[in-house]
Amino acid sequence: MVARSLGLSDPAVHYHFPSKQALYLALLSQPDYGLLPLDQHPLTRESVIDQMLHLANWWLAHPGLGQIVVRGQLSSDEPSLQYLEVTDQRWEALVCAPLIELLGDRGRETADLASDLLWGVYSDAIFAFGDGAREVAEQAYFQDRLRQLVSLTIPEVP
Amino acid sequence: MTVRAPRRDETRSRIIQGALELFARDGFDNTTVRGIARRVGLTDAALYYHFKSKREILEAIWEMPGGVSPSQIHVDAPLTAPQLCAIVESLLEFAHINRDFITLVNRENLAGDETARAIRHHNRAHVRRIFHQHLLTITTPEDADLRSDALVTLILGGTLRASIQQNLAGVESDDDPVDRERILRAAVHLAGLAEAGVR
Numbered sequence: 001m002v003a004r005s006l007g008l009s010d011p012a013v014h015y016h017f018p019s020k021q022a023l024y025l026a027l028l029s030q031p032d033y034g035l036l037p038l039d040q041h042p043l044t045r046e047s048v049i050d051q052m053l054h055l056a057n058w059w060l061a062h063p064g065l066g067q068i069v070v071r072g073q074l075s076s077d078e079p080s081l082q083y084l085e086v087t088d089q090r091w092e093a094l095v096c097a098p099l100i101e102l103l104g105d106r107g108r109e110t111a112d113l114a115s116d117l118l119w120g121v122y123s124d125a126i127f128a129f130g131d132g133a134r135e136v137a138e139q140a141y142f143q144d145r146l147r148q149l150v151s152l153t154i155p156e157v158p
Numbered sequence: 159m160t161v162r163a164p165r166r167d168e169t170r171s172r173i174i175q176g177a178l179e180l181f182a183r184d185g186f187d188n189t190t191v192r193g194i195a196r197r198v199g200l201t202d203a204a205l206y207y208h209f210k211s212k213r214e215i216l217e218a219i220w221e222m223p224g225g226v227s228p229s230q231i232h233v234d235a236p237l238t239a240p241q242l243c244a245i246v247e248s249l250l251e252f253a254h255i256n257r258d259f260i261t262l263v264n265r266e267n268l269a270g271d272e273t274a275r276a277i278r279h280h281n282r283a284h285v286r287r288i289f290h291q292h293l294l295t296i297t298t299p300e301d302a303d304l305r306s307d308a309l310v311t312l313i314l315g316g317t318l319r320a321s322i323q324q325n326l327a328g329v330e331s332d333d334d335p336v337d338r339e340r341i342l343r344a345a346v347h348l349a350g351l352a353e354a355g356v357r
Contacts, residue, residue, distance in 0.1 A: 070318075071268045074261055075185060076325050085326050113344040117308065120315025127267045127278055145307070152308050152348055 060137035114153040182258040254334040286310040
């Protein structure tokens with residue numbers, strides 16, 4: 001079925017990936033988030049919000065990967081769990097650390113809240129729309145809503 | 159017919175419960191009728207007396223009551239932080255008690271089961287409506303709209319993320335992995351009730 005959807009023959013796929021398991025493991029490579037908002041802008045409430053939206057939008061643009069790791073997680077599958085652990089560490093570095101710098105003690109709790117919220121948005125999108133989540137997330141309405149939701153999590157900086 | 163009705167109902171619900179646990183743990187496709195029969199201490203033949211197929215057991219699971227207690231929809235006074243906490247706490251408790259059911263719904267949802275998708279959609283809409291009606295007592299319709307989205311997303315994301323962290327830590331326990339105090343504080347913040355001196 002994999003071969004058919006790519007327009008390849010079965011042997012051609014088997015030449016590159018000897019098993020379905022090998023194909024699955026190859027898919028589990030960490031995201032390349034590219035140039036991040038905080039690489040280019042000073043640390044402010046707005047630039048942290050942009051940073052979170054940048055990460056969220058990367059994941060929304062890759063609903064297939066999300067479905068694979070969430071499915072793996074639900075069946076306690078080791079490679080998916082390890083993958084999610086690394087993703088979590090990257091969230092620590094890319095969002096949690098800047099928030100602590102910005103908000104002090106409240107930074108960690110804010111990062112946790114934002115993480116819960118974005119997991120909720122993402123799982124909603126892939127559960128409701130599957131592969132179509134990508135197109136849905138590109139709509140202006142969705143993007144406005146996402147920004148409003150993320151903004152709600154971060155207290156105003158005095 | 160020698161089997162009396164109450165007894166038959168009891169066996170039926172034991173099968174449903176056993177199947178629910180196995181489906182949630184191993185997935186519908188990876189579970190066998192024989193495995194379910196063993197788990198509840200029946201022979202295959204005895205199980206087939208109650209259900210014609212594995213699919214029929216899944217359909218019986220989908221018909222299990224999945225709502226939250228209707229008393230929470232009753233709205234008579236402006237929402238306060240303690241009231242919101244009570245609602246969130248009962249939702250988290252509900253999610254904890256029904257974790258096998260929720261895991262199964264999520265698994266089958268990703269496997270393309272339309273019933274599972276509809277159930278998740280229905281439950282989400284139901285929880286959102288509870289928050290929305292309460293929020294309307296303290297804010298504008300537009301703001302209530304946004305904040306009820308935020309609250310339902312917090313509950314769904316928070317429980318999913320907690321189950322991921324529990325899986326990562328490798329603990330199999332009946333304890334609720336959700337840090338309830340933290341989620342309650344987050345909910346109060348998202349509802350816009352934190353400024354009233356709750357923090």
